[in-house]
Amino acid sequence: MSWLPGYSVLITGGGSGIGRAVADRFVTEGASVAIFGNDAAQLAEAAAGSPDPSRVLTVEGDVRSSADLHRAVAATVTRFGRLDTLVANAGIWDFQRQLTRLDAAALEATFDELFSVNVKGYLLAAEAAWRELVKTRGSIIMTLSNASFHVNGGGPVYTASKHAALGLMRELAYELAPKVRVNGVACGGMNTDLRGPASLDMGERSIGASFAKKRPDAPPPVIPLHDSSTDPRDFTGSYVLLASREQSGPITGQAISVDGGIGVRGF
Ligand code: NAD
Numbered sequence: 001m002s003w004l005p006g007y008s009v010l011i012t013g014g015g016s017g018i019g020r021a022v023a024d025r026f027v028t029e030g031a032s033v034a035i036f037g038n039d040a041a042q043l044a045e046a047a048a049g050s051p052d053p054s055r056v057l058t059v060e061g062d063v064r065s066s067a068d069l070h071r072a073v074a075a076t077v078t079r080f081g082r083l084d085t086l087v088a089n090a091g092i093w094d095f096q097r098q099l100t101r102l103d104a105a106a107l108e109a110t111f112d113e114l115f116s117v118n119v120k121g122y123l124l125a126a127e128a129a130w131r132e133l134v135k136t137r138g139s140i141i142m143t144l145s146n147a148s149f150h151v152n153g154g155g156p157v158y159t160a161s162k163h164a165a166l167g168l169m170r171e172l173a174y175e176l177a178p179k180v181r182v183n184g185v186a187c188g189g190m191n192t193d194l195r196g197p198a199s200l201d202m203g204e205r206s207i208g209a210s211f212a213k214k215r216p217d218a219p220p221p222v223i224p225l226h227d228s229s230t231d232p233r234d235f236t237g238s239y240v241l242l243a244s245r246e247q248s249g250p251i252t253g254q255a256i257s258v259d260g261g262i263g264v265r266g267f
Contacts, residue, residue, distance in 0.1 A: 002030035003244045008080035010034045010072060012063050012125055013090030015042040017192030018143060018232040022087055025236040026243070027051045034076040036069075037090060038062050063090045063121030069128035083132035085243045088122040089143040093194045094158040095202055102155075109199035110157050118161035119168065126172055130180060139181035139252075141242050142169045146188045146259040166255060173253030181252040183242045188259030189221070191230040224261035 009026050013019040014035025023033045023046065032055040037043050043058040050056045057079045061068030076083055092114055102110065122142055133140065147153030147162040154162065166184065173182040191211040196202025211230060220226035228234075238256040242248050257263060 002028070003240050003247065004084075005030035007031035007084040007243065008034075008076060008082050009085040009087065009243070010036060010076045010083060010125075010129065011087040011089055012036045012069075012072075012121065013143075014087070015039060015046040015058075017194060018187060018190055018235055019087065019089045020046045021232040022089070022236050022239045023056070024049075024051055025233070025240060026085075027055050029240055031055070031085075031243075032080045033057070034059055034072060034079070036061055036063075036072045063125060064116050066124045066128065069125050073128045073132055077132055082136050083129060084136050084138040086125060086129040086133065086138075086140045087143070087239065087243075088125045088140060090121055091118045091143065091161075091194070093196055093207060094155045094200070095196050095205065095207075096152065097155040097157070097200060099156050106200060107157075110197050113197040113199045114157050115161050115164070118158070119164045122165055122168055126168075126182075130176060133176075133180045137179055137245065139183065139243060139245075139248075140169075140172065140176075141239055142182070142184040144169065144184040144186040144255050146186060146257070146262050148184070148186050148255065149257070150262055169255065170253050177252060181242075181248070183248070183251060183253070184255035185235070185238045185242065186255045186257045186259060187235050188223070188228075188257075188262060189230055190232045190235060192232055221260070222265065223259070224264055226260065228260040 009031050011019050014023045015037040034057040036059045040060045047056040047058050059072040145162040147159045148166040169184045194207040196205050235258050
C-alpha cells in the first residue's frame with residue numbers, strides 16, 4: 001500500500017540531504033514531486049537518481065525570491081495538475097558560531113543571510129503555495145530542527161531561526177485552518193551537505209565533513225538513542241505521515257521530533 005498515491009508535492013531544497021530523501025520516499029509512496037533549489041546540476045542529478053524520474057520536475061530558483069517560488073508553484077500545477085503538499089525545507093546552518101566569536105558586522109550580515117533563507121524562505125514559500133493548497137485541502141510541512149526546541153544545535157543565529165520557524169509553523173496552522181494543515185518535522189543531526197552562510201565564508205563548508213572527520217573512538221552523542229541513524233533517508237517517515245490526509249487528517253500545528261530523544265535526556 002502506498003500512502004501518497006497521486007499526490008503532487010513541491011519541496012524546497014529538494015536536490016540534496018533530507019529534501020532529496022523526502023523526494024525519493026514520496027515518489028516511492030506514489031507521489032509526483034517538484035524539487036526546487038539554487039543548484040541546477042544538483043537538481044538534475046537528484047532527478048536522474050529518483051526511483052521514478054518521470055515523476056520528478058526540477059525548478060531552479062532561490063527561496064529568498066517570491067517570484068521564483070510563485071514560478072515553482074505554477075510549474076508544479078502545470079505539470080502535475082494540482083498541489084497537495086509543500087515541504088518548506090531549504091536551509092543553511094551557522095556551524096554553531098557563538099556570539100562571542102562574531103563581531104558586529106559579521107553578526108549583522110549572518111543574521112540577514114541566514115534568516116532570509118531559513119525564515120523568510122519558508123514564509124514566502126507558504127505565501128506562494130497556500131491558494132493551491134486550499135483547493136486540494138492540502139498541507140505544508142516545515143523542516144524544523146532540534147534547534148527549534150533546544151540550545152547548542154546551532155549558534156544564536158541558527159537557533160533563533162529554527163525557533164522562528166516553529167512559531168511560523170504554529171501561526172500558519174492557525175491562520176490556514178480549516179483548509180490547510182501546517183506541521184513540522186524537527187530533525188536531529190543528519191549526515192547531509194548542509195552549508196553555512198557565505199557572509200561567514202562558510203558557503204563551501206559542509207556539515208557532512210564533520211561526520212566524515214569523526215574518529216571511530218569518539219564518544220557517542222549524549223542522547224537516549226545515541227546509536228540512532230544519521231542517514232537522512234531514515235528521517236523521512238514523519239514527512240509521509242504528515243503529508244497523508246488519510247493518516248494525519250486531524251493533525252495541525254504539531255512538530256514531530258525525530259532527534260534520538262534529545263528532549264528526554266536526564267541528568
Ligand atoms: P542540504 O544542504 O543537503 O540541503 C539543503 C538544500 O537547500 C540544498 O539543496 C541547497 O542547495 C538548498 N538551498 C540552500 N539555500 C538555498 C536558497 N537560498 N535557495 C534555494 N535553495 C537553497 O542540507 P540539509 O541538512 O538537508 O538541510 C535541509 C533542512 O534540514 C534545513 O532546513 C536544515 O536547517 C534542516 N536540518 C538539518 C540538520 C542536519 O543535521 N543536517 C538537522 C536539523 C535540521
